[in-house]
Each structure stands twice: as C-alpha cells, then as structure tokens.
Amino acid sequence: MTNTIKQHAKTLRISGLLSSLELRLQEAEANRPPYAGFQELLLQDEINIRHQRLLARRHKSADFREPRSLDNFDFSFNPLLIVLESMSSPPASSSDNIVMFC
Amino acid sequence: VGPPGVGKSHLAQAIGLEALKAGFVVLYRSIFDLVRELLTQETLSAEARVLNKYLKPDLLIIDDMGLKILPPKSGEILLEIIMRRYENRSTIMTSNRPIEEWGKLLSDVPAASAILDRLLHHAEVIAITGRSYRVQPVPQPSTPKASH
Numbered sequence: 356m357t358n359t360i361k362q363h364a365k366t367l368r369i370s371g372l373l374s375s376l377e378l379r380l381q382e383a384e385a386n387r388p389p390y391a392g393f394q395e396l397l398l399q400d401e402i403n404i405r406h407q408r409l410l411a412r413r414h415k416s417a418d419f420r421e422p423r424s425l426d427n428f429d430f431s432f433n434p435l436l437i438v439l440e441s442m443s444s445p446p447a448s449s450s451d452n453i454v455m456f457c
Numbered sequence: 458v459g460p461p462g463v464g465k466s467h468l469a470q471a472i473g474l475e476a477l478k479a480g481f482v483v484l485y486r487s488i489f490d491l492v493r494e495l496l497t498q499e500t501l502s503a504e505a506r507v508l509n510k511y512l513k514p515d516l517l518i519i520d521d522m523g524l525k526i527l528p529p530k531s532g533e534i535l536l537e538i539i540m541r542r543y544e545n546r547s548t549i550m551t552s553n554r555p556i557e558e559w560g561k562l563l564s565d566v567p568a569a570s571a572i573l574d575r576l577l578h579h580a581e582v583i584a585i586t587g588r589s590y591r592v593q594p595v596p597q598p599s600t601p602k603a604s605h
Contacts, residue, residue, distance in 0.1 A: 410477065417483040420520070423470040 371404030372397050461524075463585045465551040469518050472549060481515035488519050488550075491538075492531040511538050516547045523554030523562055532565030536572050543575040550576065 364370045372379075379400065383393050473483045486494075491511065498504035511517055517538070542548055552559070556573060560566035 413477050413482060414474075417473060417477055417485055419470045419473065419485045420466070420487070421470065423467045424474050425468075425471045428464060428467055428471055 369401050371408070372401040374404060375400045461553050465553070465585060466520050468583075468585075469520055469549045469551050473516060473518050476516045476547075482513070483516045483518065484511065484514040485518040485520065486511075487521040487524075488531075488535070489521060489525050489527065491519060492527060492534050495534045496528060496530060508537065512541050512546070514546065516549065517542065518549045518551075520551050522550055522552035523558070527563060529564065532563035532568030532572070535563065536568045539572045539575050544579070548576065 360376070361370075361373060364373050364376075376397070379393070379396060382388075388396070470485060473485055477483045495504060495507055498507055519535075539548065554562060556577075559573060560569035563569045563572075
C-alpha cells in the first residue's frame, strides 16, 4: 500500500477502509475482480468500519454498569422468566416503557 | 418482577444493548446517580444541560429504584424526566419495591402518583419472581471413596 493512498484516504476522511485495504489489494491481485466490484468492496468496508465505530461510541456513552446481554442470561434459573423470551424486539421503536419490580 | 438477584438489572441492560444494536441511543443510570447528578448542579443552566442529557436518549434505563433511600426532591426530578419523556421516548425502570411503595420511597406521594400515571401508560410491566442468582448453594465436594 502506498503512502499516497493512506494520505488521500485520510484527507477524504475515509481512513476506515485502510484497515482492510492491504487484504483487498491482495485479493484483487489474485482474483482480478471488475473495477466497479472492487470499488464497491472498498466503500462497503468503510461503511462497515463506520458502523462499528458508531456502535462502540454509543455503547460507551450508554454507560452500562456491567456487560450484560440476553445471551448470557440464565432463563432456566427462574422458570417464570421464560415469558420474557417471547419478547422479539426491544420496545424502543415506539415510546413504550418497561417497569420491573417485585 | 422479583426480589434482589432475580435479574432485573441484567435484563434491563440486555434490552438496552439490543436497542443499541438496533440503532437507538441508550443511556443507563441508577436512580441514585441520576438524582444526585441533578441535585448537585449549581446553576439553572447546568441543571438544564444535565436534564437534557436524560431527555434525549431513545431509551433511558433507570435502575435500582428502592435499593437506597433517595434524597429530598428526588420525586420532583424523576417526575420532570418521566413527564417530558412521556409518549416521546422509551424508559425502562427497575425496582425491587412494589409500585404501591413508590410514594414512600420518594417521600412524595403526589409526585409518585403522577410518575406512575405516565410511566404505566403504554408500559409493559414485567414481574419477576424467584430465587436470587447471586445466592446459589455451594456445591458440596464429593466424599472420597474408601480405599482398600
């Protein structure tokens, strides 16, 4: 990868694609993809990196106390919690609320 | 719904994570930290800035209601947030005390009634009962068999 490409990418604020550019260039050398396909791949890499960074920023600013996910919740420990597994999506798509209490 | 240790905070944060992955802005706070932050602002403009931080997220998670005694004016602060998010943004609240006791917890029965009136409208109330996940029986070591 040339320094010129790196500089141009930074000037254009698309440096996210640099992390995978070396690999993409090697793949292009080996497979000779169409120009448009190669360009599309580079742009998709930039989009993916930006999305990952956005999620990381939002995760940090959410300020969760502990790293918790539905995957590491033991639904079998308290059988009544099984009802929660029927929740297919979080309610944030509207202005609905959740209250959990005893 | 349930006593301490049944997973209210875990589930609230897990739902928050799913909302975050779906593209929503989420903010998590214990209620104690939330009211303390707002009560310690020295100017009205600083208070407005902090308040705005709690009004903007698509999903605000207010955890630990009932865990500690809340300072005076907590009811007013919580009411302001819930009132301004009402039918506008989503809120998750967890509490290890029954809703009937919120007036006592906040030392402000009218504020608690107004909060619950708005919070429970369009709300999913999830009651969790069961054992505490933190207090699990320690597995007993198996007795070694006598050797001959």
